[in-house]
Amino acid sequence: MTRFVVRRFATLVPVLFGVSLVAFLLIHLIPGDPAEVIAGPGAAGADIAQLRQQLGLNAPLPLQYADWLARTSHADLGRSLLTRQAVLPELLDRFGNTLRLAVAAMLVALALGLTAGVVAAVRRGTVWDLALSLFAIAGVSVPIFWLGLLFMLWFALNLGWVPATGMAGPETYVLPALALGLNAAALISRITRSSVLEILGRDYVRTALAKGLSARRVLWRHVLRSSAVPIVTVAALQFGYLLGGAVLTETVFVWPGLGRLLVEAIQRRDFPVVQGGILLIAVTLILLNLATDILYAVADPRIRYQ
Amino acid sequence: MTASRAWGGRIAGVVWTVVCVFATAAVPIGAAPPPVDYNATLTVAQGVDVPTLDPAVSAGTPAVTVRHSIYEGLVSMNDRGEVEPALATSWSVSADGRTWTFHLRGGVRFQDGTPFDAAAMKRSLDRVRDPKEALPMRNYFVMIQTADAVDASTLRLVTDAPFGPMLQHLAYDGGAAISPPALAKYGKDIASHPVGTGPYRFDSQVPGQSITLVRFDGYWGGRPALAKLVFTAVSEDATRVAQLESNQAQVILNVPPREALRLKQNPALTIVIKDGNRVAHIGMNVSKPPLSDKRVRQALNYAVNRRGLVGGLLDGLGTPSESFVAPITWGYVSQHLYPYDVKKAKQLLAEAGFPNGFDTTIWTPQGRYPLDKETAVAVQGQLAQAGVRARVQVIDWAQYLTLLRRPADQNTTQMYLLAWESVTGEIGYVSRTVFASSQWPPTGWNTMFYRNPRVDELIAQGDRTVDPRTRQPIYTEVQQLVVDDAPWLFLFNYKQAIGTRSDVHGFAVLPYEAIDFRKAWIAAK
């Protein structure tokens, strides 16, 4: 087991290196000058040039990359070109907001998805099953930003039940978490359904039911426990997807998260922010994938010996 | 009692009653304003975020609005574009027009307690003028040769040549007085720890969401009326409007035109519509054919239906352009050229050798100005009627500026959408920055590569003229020449729609579209 984990960690290093390279190159190869954006229309050409010099943008690219890598290893991600504030604290702060939203969405997804999946499995073949399957596919297919806009229109702007945008108290989480979580809920419901169905067909379950245990108890103690692993792994993968989907949700709901920050930073070519942000997200996802792989390995010994 | 005396008493009684009735009725008519709620919080929802509170870094009008509540300069501008005393109570300019002497207000303290004096003002001005700091606002003060604190309450500025709009430049953002100890302590981080002399001091900021200011009790101008002043960034138009309706925000900016009409019906709300100073136009690179031919440029101007654009796109929240600045900018004179006339456009094009029109590209940003992309597409549709086949290309802002400012031999610009605003409230700024031939890229912003020697001459003259009465005729001629030369496809001037709750008073909408909240107050219920 330890050998497996160590080996997986070893493959991390080149990937991390590649990710940092991509993060750096991607934003630097995009045409556009952050000094122009910061100085704005009206600034003298000489001042823009001076600003560019001051921001260290004239150094050759490999040098800038090496410099950035060196500083990153000391957990110093530099300063935003526009606000001159340290990048890492702001990234972590905004990432925290995105994580909060992702967790809330995950809770929604689990609550809705598990329920729907179990109901569909238990009532297999009926109208319920078909309807839930349809909803599941719809849930996966619906564009998040559209759903978010509609929710905002109906529940916030027209009915006034919850605030429309921004992040404040718990009521501001409702709409974004719903919009973001519905997608994942759909997927979880399908995995749950097939998992539960598979286990319901197993002998020990039939025996338990025959022995007179209530259906609900059987469900809880045996079925759900056994289906936990595939559901959890899908959930973990979905978390990664949630982080990506947050970009669109944050834009619609004006959520002060990392996704929105990245979109804005890319638009104004704030190199340190974009580089740091992409790195942070990628590292998180890599670690998440690693954790999922380890979880798989724990559950299925065959995988360890690949 | 005799009969006459009884009558007199009755008449006196009637007269007295009448007087009393009128007196009580007259109270609401000539009433004192409703009492001020000194515990009120005013929340202002703007459309974009404020990335930095450093007054020397240009960051858009919302940033200027916030900074105006924290910082003050020597002078300030009011909503009519007039310069008023702020930290300077009076000033004079020498006979040769190069030396400005400011007498500073006494008893002023910064928000951290530091006393304000000429040395502090000098420190701030030196900072923004310092080439090593590379601050974007340096360009506004580059004409100042020296800034001297003659004594604690007198500041003297010497410019290299007489400079007409000196006061207007000082009234804008970059001339703010920053507390010297704060500058020393925070250095670059002054952007997130602003300390000025204004009525509201910085309390906290949630990046990307809101900035909270609180009352500064030591303000020289008397007790500020609001306990808290909060600026939030709400980019979704529909949400901003909803916040106003639910009193989550008491003032909102950039109300969409159709919403403005709807909100006006609501008695709890007041919609203020002001002329803006932003002039939307499509600039043309005149260094290459066919746009190098004046007839072609004029033809394009005839082919555009400005009224239709204002009516259809802006829903009336704008005015068709008649010059290269807006009517609200000092110096504006309407030129009355280029009515909508497609036949004339085709005729001019034929004369210039393009009877079947020609192909061109219009660049446009997206989301930078209200309905910018839509404007470009609308113009594309209109030009097609005159036979000009334009292709619209959306380019993101960071690249936009870089592309426009490539030097002439590398520049591929044909037509581009832009909207200049006269941040100094007077016409000299745009004239000098955009139409002077010395400002061809990469030095400056004459991105049309326009050259008219007479215009250059006039602009230089206008800069050196300090007396507004002698300045005006100079710029009248500049406008005539520029509109006739048509380096721009003139479009329209935006109007600003601001939504407020009806119990909010005292704010001033400045000519450069920022809002001065220093004297804002909310009526007590």
Next chain:
Amino acid sequence: MWRRFRRNKLAIPGGALALMVIAVALCAPWLAPYDPTAQDLTAVVQPPSHAHLLGTDELGRDVLSRIVYGARTSLLIAVVVLAIAFGVGTAMGVAGGWYGPPLDDVLMRIVDTLMAFPSILLALAIVAALGPGVFNVMIAVGVSAVPPFARIARAAVLSLRAETYVEAAQAIGVGDARIVLRHLLPNSLGVLVVQATLLVATAIQTAAGLGFLGLGAQPPVAEWGTMLSDSRVHMRIDPTLVAVPGLAILVTTMAFNLLGDGLRDALDVRLRP
């Protein structure tokens, strides 16, 4: 196989719907009542009416026509994305699986690196680099869709490589390429087809998302995501403008998802790469 396809109750409607969308896209010029780029500044943001069944947008253009042409744009993007992802991804996977390390390691590290980024962020960064426009959207979404194809192709190659008939073929001197093309690919075709169908759904979604962020097709090309983004301002006055493009994206994506699911069940494949 066809029988199992038919048994999946949702697959048939899905397939039919997908065909309908494709038909609409192909017949756009005959179906659209107006030119999708024809402006009318006097009839801006009109609700649905006799003249304009779905109303008009902020430039007075007919919404129905723009939806119809939008189908074209979306499907065009999906097809090119498929070509890129399929072509590049399969090539990478096959090469890696067949030739083994060190090429395999390098290629798989690249794939892992690509997979480390959420696809929309990757696509976003690429489009920001190349500039908005339909072509660049295709490249961006295509690149971000490469990893699944690469992994599937590689897994297929690895598992089938050990088969005896392959060894036999090699023994008698059949060229590598021939073995791959004649034996390996046809065997994994099922998996690839399912993945392709599901990819069409994802591609349309991601492209619409990019359009929503303002990085999609250039005006005046009609694209559903861009239409959605442009109509946000008028959301409360004319909700149709927001509802309709989203519905179009939903229906199309659903159609291809249903189809892909049905195919997967019918072919009884499991997509564990």
